[in-house]
Amino acid sequence: MVYIVNQFTFALQSQFMRAFFLLLTFLIATAAGAQKISGTVRDGKGAPVAGASVSIKDSYDGATTDSLGRYSFSSTETGSRLLEVSAIGYRAVTQPVQLGGAPQTVSVQLKEEVTELKAVVISAGSFEASDKKKATVLSSIDIVTTASANADVTGAVKTLPGAQQVGESEGLFVRGGTAQETKTFIDGTLVNNFFYSSVPNTATRGRFSPFIFKGTVFSAGGYSALFGQALSSALILESIDLPEQSSGNIGVSVIGVSGGVQKLAKDKKSSWGVNYGYNNIWLGFQLIKLRDEYFQIPEYHTADANFRIKTSATGMLKYYGTFSYNKLGIRQASIDTLGYKDAFGLNNHNLYHNLSWRENIGRRWKLNLGASYSTNRDDIRSNLVDAQNKEQSIPGLETRNFDLNTKGRYFNAKAVFEYRLKGLSALRFGLEHNYSDDGSDYVLFNGQRFGGTIRERITSVFGEGDIYLTNALAARVGLRAEYSVLLGKANLAPRLSLAHKLGAGGQASLAYGEFYQTPERRYLPAPVTLDYAKATHYIAQYQRIANQQTLRVELFYKKYQSLLKTGITGGREVATGSTGYGDARGFELFWRDKKTVKNLDYWVSYSYLDTKRDYLNFPTAIEPSFAAKHTASLVVKRFVPSIKTGFNASYTYASGRPYYNIGYDSNQDKFKLTDAGRTIDFHSASVSVNYLPKLFSKKGASRFTVLVFSVSNVLGNQQVYGYRYASNGRRKQAITPPTNMFVFLGAFISFGVDRSEDVINSNL
Structure with missing residues (x-):
């Protein structure tokens, strides 16, 4: 064995x-019989690429580069083969090699892969807040928790550099431009009458809630070729898509009540919603001292509706519509006749519809369609009344008694096609059509009436390309062409932006663009041929975003040409030509910090503006009355999670603005400057407290409540926006806010969605 x-x-x-x-x-x-293959792998700047994979295609022969980018291996393969080289963050490269002979040295250069996480952002002139951009500055929560904004989109935007603090007129005044030179877009289409109708010497707020928007872009200049007819700046808003779940809401405050519902379908592919609000300022006026006398307390009815349908995995159809009706009546002491008052009454009806659809229509193609339609009607009555509020007709002041009815219809449609190139590069092109119909009926004290209708049709075509050469270098090149039926003229507007990455989170940008705008309708029709107003923008910017901190420094220069000039014809001011001109230059700084102190968020902005222009009735090029040389804002937000309470404060400063009395000399048929000065500096501090208790829940259905208390201009600083003059120019009166201080108290309850964590996370 x-x-x-x-x-x-x-x-x-x-x-x-x-x-x-x-x-x-x-x-x-x-x-x-094996052949040795060796070499180095480097990037576009010649630096070694460590950890790169080098191999013969369809074989097991290969190696990995060392810290110096070197590699070496042997292969028994023969003939013509492909050497594959790849590394994270770089584009893969294949290079032909001939095997079977002597040892080979093959050096390879890799190009950096352009990715959204690493790529530079084209941002000169623009502050962006959306779920698509890294440069988030203001979100919906930011807007409603900014103490001085009073939940108004443009109120929060005014804390950013570039925007002026103008309190006597609604709108955004940006970098030396008028409010008419800033346009607002929702889902790509133009919004007419974004603000409530004008009240003499008093700014009105925007019509739209910040919570309907998921993205906000405030471009103080140099904006995309996709948008036009805005000489100075653009406010571009993107509405939300499908809600997370069905919900309801109720709001109660000292000025009104509101309520609404949002219903999400069971398959989560569609939703609809309706809201209604009623505001009456009577109670607020009982608590504060007013500058003026209101014979009709401001009263507002607002309603909106929406639906959203997910048409495919990549498609979304959205509709949003609003209706508003408001009325008010105000009496102000007459500066022309002591003991008398100027009475102003306003009834406003406004309707707005917006329909948009986006869809991927191919492997690399995307389509965005949008259309908006709106109507606006103002019924205005002006009277000179005595101490008993009875209408009077005083010789020389008869024109104070009149009725003015205006009606406007507006339609805007836009189609944008986008083709994705390699990486993040893309081409966008499309067309836009804008139609407006503005009618007015002006009835004087003696029954004489005049007015008419101004119709305009503007057709535009545009193209734009985003070109990413590397993650560190990108360009945006655009061209826009417009044709105005009213002017009978066309324009061609080139746009160019460059961005270069500088270290982690930093980048430098340059922008150039030409922008055109048709004349303001209130000065039309004109007895002469007019032209487009033109502005040329030059912008240089440095931006750094890292670790919840944002720094932006920007220099700009803006040159105006063909601005509208006016004269007196038939007793009214009308356009007389397009010979005006001007310029604006300045420096801006923005710093936001959410990192240094836990649960503390603050930002600081500063603007320096040097501007002059000769336009409308200006006798020469002068600094416009809406421009302050120095403007600064400080916004501070402190959220305490343990008690779910946010403490917010803001402070705004603006140096004194110029004011003028420009009178018409009928003998010489020209305007003359008879008085000039500068207002006192502007100071305003505001505070607010937001408390977020969950009052009760029932069977898992959350009831989320926000209690809001805010005080605007809490220190009661005196504010003077300018001066108004008597008809003879001998007396003047300061233009001040309706009240030095405004107090707001309200409670807002949502049913079905607990938003407390969203609010907490937004403040961390």
């Missing part, structure tokens, strides 16, 4: 040794 085992063991050992020698012979023979 032992002998048999020994014989078996010997036989096994003999077989193993024979196999070992055969394998060794094969390996030696193989090694003798």
Whole structure:
């Protein structure tokens, strides 16, 4: 038995040794025929790329580069083959090699892969807040928790550099431009009458709630070729898509009540919603001292409706519509006749519809369609009344008694096609049509009436390309062409932006663009041929965003040409030509910090503006009355999670603005400057407290409540926006806010969605 085992063991050992020698012979023979391949892998700047994978395609032969970018391996493959090189963050490269001969040295250069996480952002002139951009500055929560904004989109935007603090007129005045030179867009289409109708010497707020928007872009200049007819700046808003779940809401405050519902379908592919609000300022006026006398307390009815349908995995159809009706009546002491008052009454009806659809229509194609339609009607009555509020007609002041009815219809449609190139590069092009119909009926004290209708049709075509050369270098090149039926003229507006990445989170940008705008309708029709107003923008910017901190420094220069000039014809001011001109230059700084102190968020902005223009009735080029040389804002937000309470404060400063009395000399048929000065500096501090208790829940249905208390201009600083003059120019009166201080108290309850965590996270 032992002998048999020994014989078996010997036989096994003999077989193993024979196999070992055969394998060794094969390996030696193989090694003798193998070819060595070595080299280096570097990036576009010549720096070594460590950890790159280098291999022969469809084989197991390859290696990985060391810290110096070097690699070396042997291969038994022969003939014409492909060498594949890849590394994270770089584009893969294949390079042909001829194997079977002497050792080869193959060096490869890799180009950086352009990715959204690493790429530079084209941002000169623009503050962006959306779920698509890294440069988030203001979100919906930011807007409603900014103490001085009073939940108004433009109120929060005014804390950003570039925007002026103008309290006597609604709108955004940006970098030396008028409010008419800033346009607002929702889902790509133009919004007419974004603000409530004008009240003499008093700014009105925007019509739209900040909570309907998921993205906000405030471009103080140099904006995209997709938008036009805005000489100075653009406010671009994107509405929300489908809600997370069905919900309801109720609001109660000292100035009104509101309520609404948002219903999400069970398959989560569609939703609809309606809201209604009623505001009456009576109670607020009882608590504060007013500058003026209101014979009709401001009263507002607002309603809106929406639906959203997910048309495919990439498509979304959205509709949003609003209706508003408001009325007010105000009496102000007449500066022309002591003991008398100027009475102003306003009834306003406004209707707005917006329909948009976006869809991927191919592997690389995307389509965005949008259309908006709105109507606006103002019924205005002006009277001179005595101490008993009875209408009077005083010789020389009869024109104070009149009725003015205006009606406007507006339609805007836009189609944008986008083609994605390699990486983040893309081409966008499309067309836009804008139609407006403005009618007015002006009835004087003696029954004489005049007015008419101004119709305009503007057709535009545009194209734009985003070109990403590397993650660190990108360009946006655009061109827009417009044709105005009213002017009978066309324009061509080139746009160019460059962005270069500087270190982690930093980048430098340059922008250039030409922008055109048709004349303001209130000065039309004109007895002469007019032209487009033109502005040329030059912008240089440095921006750094890292670790919840944002720094922006921007220089700009803006040159105006062909501005509208006016004169007196038939007793009214009308356009007389397009010979006006001007310029604006300045420096802006923005710093936001959400990192240094836990649960504390603050930002600081500063603007320096040097501007002059000769337009409308200006006798020469002067600094416009809406421009302050120095403007600064500080916004501070402190959220305390343990008690779910946010403490917010803001402070705004603006240096004194110029004011003028420009009178018309009928003998010389020209305007003359008869008085000039500068207002006192503007100071305003505001505070607010937001408390977020969950009052009760029932079977998992959350009831989320926000209690809001805010005080605007809490220190009661005196504010003067300018001066109004008597008809003879001998007396003047300061234009001040309706009240030095405004107090707001309200409670807002949502049913079905607990938003407390959203609010907490937005403040961390």
